Amino acid sequence: MTNKIRVRFAPSPTGPLHIGGVRTALYNYLFAKKNNGDFILRIEDTDQTRFVPDAENYIIESLEWCGLKFDEGVHIGGSHAPYRQSERKEIYKKYADFLIEKGYAYYAFDTSEQLETIRKQYESGKSTFFYNSETRLKLINSLTIAEDEVKQKIESGEKYVIRIKIPENEQIIVNDQIRGTVVFESSILDDKVLFKSDGMPTYHLANVVDDYLMKISHVIRGEEWLPSAPLHVLLYRYLGWEKEMPQFAHLPLLLKPDGNGKLSKRDGDRLGFPVFPLQWIDPFSKEISSGYRESGYFPEAFINMLAFLGWNPGTEQEIFSLEDLIQSFTIERVGKSGSKFDPEKAKWFNHQYIQKKDEKTLASLFSLVLIEKNISVSLGYIEAVCVLMKERINFVSELWEKASFFFIAPTSYDSKLIKDKWKDNSSQILILFSEMLNKLETFNSTSIDTNINEFLTANQIGKGQLMPLLRLSLVGNSTGPDITQIITIIGKKEVIKRINSCIAIIAN
RNA sequence: GGCCCGUUCGUCUAGUCGGUUAGGACGCCAGGUUUUCAUCCUGGAAAUCAGGGGUUCGAGUCCCCUACGGGCUACCA
Numbered sequence: 001m002t003n004k005i006r007v008r009f010a011p012s013p014t015g016p017l018h019i020g021g022v023r024t025a026l027y028n029y030l031f032a033k034k035n036n037g038d039f040i041l042r043i044e045d046t047d048q049t050r051f052v053p054d055a056e057n058y059i060i061e062s063l064e065w066c067g068l069k070f071d072e073g074v075h076i077g078g079s080h081a082p083y084r085q086s087e088r089k090e091i092y093k094k095y096a097d098f099l100i101e102k103g104y105a106y107y108a109f110d111t112s113e114q115l116e117t118i119r120k121q122y123e124s125g126k127s128t129f130f131y132n133s134e135t136r137l138k139l140i141n142s143l144t145i146a147e148d149e150v151k152q153k154i155e156s157g158e159k160y161v162i163r164i165k166i167p168e169n170e171q172i173i174v175n176d177q178i179r180g181t182v183v184f185e186s187s188i189l190d191d192k193v194l195f196k197s198d199g200m201p202t203y204h205l206a207n208v209v210d211d212y213l214m215k216i217s218h219v220i221r222g223e224e225w226l227p228s229a230p231l232h233v234l235l236y237r238y239l240g241w242e243k244e245m246p247q248f249a250h251l252p253l254l255l256k257p258d259g260n261g262k263l264s265k266r267d268g269d270r271l272g273f274p275v276f277p278l279q280w281i282d283p284f285s286k287e288i289s290s291g292y293r294e295s296g297y298f299p300e301a302f303i304n305m306l307a308f309l310g311w312n313p314g315t316e317q318e319i320f321s322l323e324d325l326i327q328s329f330t331i332e333r334v335g336k337s338g339s340k341f342d343p344e345k346a347k348w349f350n351h352q353y354i355q356k357k358d359e360k361t362l363a364s365l366f367s368l369v370l371i372e373k374n375i376s377v378s379l380g381y382i383e384a385v386c387v388l389m390k391e392r393i394n395f396v397s398e399l400w401e402k403a404s405f406f407f408i409a410p411t412s413y414d415s416k417l418i419k420d421k422w423k424d425n426s427s428q429i430l431i432l433f434s435e436m437l438n439k440l441e442t443f444n445s446t447s448i449d450t451n452i453n454e455f456l457t458a459n460q461i462g463k464g465q466l467m468p469l470l471r472l473s474l475v476g477n478s479t480g481p482d483i484t485q486i487i488t489i490i491g492k493k494e495v496i497k498r499i500n501s502c503i504a505i506i507a508n
Numbered sequence: 509g510g511c512c513c514g515u516u517c518g519u520c521u522a523g524u525c526g527g528u529u530a531g532g533a534c535g536c537c538a539g540g541u542u543u544u545c546a547u548c549c550u551g552g553a554a555a556u557c558a559g560g561g562g563u564u565c566g567a568g569u570c571c572c573c574u575a576c577g578g579g580c581u582a583c584c585a
Binding site: 050116179192202257332337341463 | 509510511512513514515519520521522523524531532533534535542543544545546547548577578579580581582583584585
């Protein structure tokens with residue numbers, strides 16, 4: 001049997017996937033593809049109370065947008081279907097029963113309320129309650145009550161959970177691909193619930209059973225899972241699957257840009273950057289959270305940026321296509337410490353990718369904006385604008401902000417520019433210039449350039465007297481690309497028209 | 509509180525076998541280009557490698573302690 005590399009991304013559908021989750025999916029994907037392995041999407045929906053409609057679709061759509069393709073999963077099926085844990089419900093019970101049979105687990109009848117009360121008592125006594133070897137014999141479970149009574153309770157329909165029986169003094173070793181060997185004392189673990197009273201397994205049981213059944217070779221997940229890794233190791237052992245136990249790799253967390261702590265939805269709202277790949281509208285509150293896609297990020301840029309948050313190739317190259325990333329990715333080069341997310345660098349990545357796009361691509365994106373503005377111009381015209389503008393922008397959306405003057409004449413003029421540059425003879429200069437332009441037969445940037453120079457020397461006018469005025473009348477303010485280029489694109493008629501209306505407005 | 513993980517410029521990081529002027533990128537600042545703004549180019553400031561002890565001829569790199577930060581501590585994942 002060949003040990004094929006198989007990894008899974010296993011989110012729970014409790015809301016939109018945030019960028020930390022996307023990064024986890026990305027690293028799983030890169031690792032799988034680098035090693036000719038399979039990448040699987042499994043939905044961990046064992047908590048029915050936290051289920052959010054549409055979250056699953058959101059997850060699928062997000063990863064599709066990112067270009068991460070699954071080999072198996074809820075949405076595409078596969079040889080280990082079903083991939084939704086709620087649909088695998090029947091599978092888990094027998095493994096829980098097996099553990100009980102072997103004495104590795106037991107039934108517990110304490111209600112949540114009872115445990116809560118005990119917890120509070122401990123708290124007021126300044127200690128913490130654990131359901132473990134010290135306390136389990138004082139609680140209501142199959143270790144403390146007679147076998148037939150247990151049977152009777154269950155048969156009468158009394159609610160119960162199944163808990164793992166953690167051994168007393170054992171060292172449990174977790175071998176982590178990123179952190180090395182991590183040792184835990186079993187005494188600090190508690191008898192975690194494996195099987196809930198609603199008939200569903202908890203994450204701990206379900207993920208171990210599924211990873212085994214789905215032949216997962218590597219579990220690459222967030223660092224928040226490291227503390228429960230020894231529990232999972234124990235489960236593999238008790239289930240008799242220690243030899244098939246996957247390799248673990250616990251990824252460092254994504255931290256908020258300022259201060260400390262895990263990156264959260266709130267940080268995005270607070271600091272004005274998206275925390276989610278796609279826009280998300282909360283089905284209950286209708287609250288809108290912005291997404292990278294809607295903010296104008298290219299998926300390649302987004303992925304490139306995320307890949308570098310916690311991983312680097314060890315070279316000075318920073319721009320990596322998804323294919324490049326697959327080639328270069330290794331778990332060994334994933335860092336150990338959490339990374340603060342930097343929204344500024346995210347913009348820089350998008351700027352880099354915009355430079356790589358050709359004008360046709362940019363124009364077709366920009367034309368969507370123009371249609372919304374009810375502007376109809378030729379695609380060639382839009383392309384010419386994109387060629388000129390692309391190096392000046394980070395996002396396609398900035399095209400309208402910075403280049404709307406290519407499509408609509410300015411209606412107001414920057415007062416500071418007028419104050420600085422508008423002189424008594426300005427109207428005269430502009431009129432002369434437009435007369436010259438009007439006579440021009442070859443209308444391209446070189447001809448315009450040479451004619452401007454000839455015009456200036458012939459009329460003894462300095463460049464500084466003319467150019468700012470042209471910019472004022474064509475753009476309305478002192479921004480934008482080279483004025484000759486603007487004239488070339490806008491065209492003779494429009495330039496003359498704008499000069500005239502500028503004079504008309506300012507000369508008053 | 510307990511357990512676990514982490515700690516190199518403001519930020520992302522290189523540094524994997526101990527010997528480097530501790531390198532790059534983002535951002536920032538300055539100069540140049542553009543008679544504009546931005547881009548771009550060049551340069552600069554920026555880490556006493558969290559602190560303290562060891563080991564060693566020599567430590568960011570190995571060991572120990574401390575501090576700080578983070579994660580976990582549910583019939584949530």
